[in-house]
Amino acid sequence: MDNVTPLLEVKDLVTQFNTLDGAVHAVNGVSFIIDEGETLAIVGESGCGKSVTMLSLMGLIPQPPGKIVNGQALYFDGSTQRDLLALSKEELRQVRGREIGMVFQDPLTSLNPVMTIGQQISESLVEHMRMSSAEAYQRTLKLLEYVDIPDPQKRYGNYPHQFSGGMRQRVMIAIAIACMPKILIADEPTTALDVTVQAQIVELVAQMRAELKMAVIWITHDLGVVAGIADRVMVMYGGHVAERAYVDDLYKHPKHPYTVGLLGALPRMDEDTARRLVSIEGSPPDLYKQPTHCQFAYRCPFAFDRCWAEIPPLITVGYRHKLACFYDIDQGRPRDVA
């Protein structure tokens, strides 16, 4: 796994929103790399900055009120590299859809209600791939078939309201993969769906990833779904990266108190004996405050004076295992962090 080629490298991303009540510090210095063909899951609770991180990369943060204060997002394309955050709107438009596809949580609000789904899929083919409308039509039918929408010819002319939730999400996926992007960003794609339909979509994405060799960034709050699909997992809290590791490593040897808490808070189907759930006391952090210390300190059972004095840097604690914490829960004492 060592000869991996990075596809996208995000460095120290900071995004804020200016509101009447002051600045909301949504993302406070997030860095990560995604390699070719891998699935990276970004996990966290509402307001942890996972969606804003992705929207910032794609230039989809409305500015104002949003503002990308700092950061770089290097997209490697063969020998060239481009900083997505420095591109013009026009250049970015060429990247979105063509190089990076996106699937959002709520397919009903992200599809155009007055356009047939066939038009919505072929639109990007004509725009990015310079296809003729006849070519685009044929390709759209293939895509609909690929995402398991029965009767593609008939469905081509249907509008979004004529589809069920699961089917709409399939349409969204068809749009996202139309131009064979190198990266697919899926922002909570199964949250609005029932569990049996969620299983269908997870299966479809897993199949696509294997066949189309796409890198997938899967944003979710569900540690269960992540276990089955991700290669690596990044846990976010309060706009910071708390921990990042390979999926087996993270579930077996979680090192951040928040990751430990999250895993303990989940009831599990693979356990028979009833146990008391581990609850993380307190509430999520107040994003109006400029972070000056570990954001999790308010809720952390191990917090000590240093946690309240500085923001923990991301340190390496294992092979591609990063952690932002001053405390060593394995040893039960503070760790040496420079």
Place this chain on the structure above:
Amino acid sequence: MSPNGKVVVRVEDLRKHFPIHRGMIISRQVGAVKAVDGVSFNIHEGETLGLVGESGCGKSTTGRAILQIQRPTSGRVFFEDIELTSLKSEALRPLRQKMQMIFQDPYSSLNPRHTIGKIVGEPMVVHKVGNEQEINQRVFELLDLVGLKEMHVRRFPHEFSGGQRQRIGIARALALNPKFIVCDEPISALDVSIQAQVVNLLEDLQKQFQLTYLFIAHDLSMVKHISHRVAVMYLGKIVELADRKTLFSEPLHPYTKALISAVPTPNPELERKRRRIILEGEVPSPANPPKGCVFSTRCPVAEPICSQIEPAYLEVAPRHSVACHLVKPIAEEPKVT
């Protein structure tokens, strides 16, 4: 705490149909959405009965119909041997003190213009229990019970987080010392770390006051965690009901099997090895349910009889009921093939 044998709630062949009307001036009924279509079960004292199913299967309507918030179309509901379904609204009111509800959405179920003190104290005002001083005293007690502070009493709902709001909803439900609480997806709107707080609170309160819960949810792993017995609903009907352990280790109905296999587990090794039963298609419309077994259109093992005749809901093993043609009583043949 463990549930004793005393039946608190008995539901017999409960149905709730919502009529569909056509025509503006001369309106006539052209059909009905069969949200709940003949469900029967008992809930024992101190027990949590989990009710699971996908959206639109009628689980919330069942909860509402039991509490007579929506009057059922037919069937009978007994609460401590009093038949609720035959009572008029006036006669029901005193009984409502004993039956409460916790709602899914902690944002829309609290009046934004009322202080927390007013919200939590309101049930006592409505039912004329105690004077002002006693009510205030009780409000403090309740806030303390659910982990909120006395100083919160003058604040408004928007000043609280989702988890705290759900605690307020729970305090309100407890105000009149109820026996039975319908928890309608009380944790679905909350973050994972907060869900655990609320579930632990519900469990503690149950122990402390010997409460009886109907816990409605779509999250199977949480239902498995909190329930003593679990009922699985599909398209207005209960397809399987058993105690927690049996239902999850030896599910008999093909839908229960598929549902359990679809729940992801936070264990990467297990997840990668696991073979899910992927159901084709989606839940049919309850306005036009399939003939025969309601699950026959998506069932991976359906046989011709399934789309013709509705299967009876039978007790195939002690305390384990299933509605499926392919499941024979345990004595004859133990497993579905």
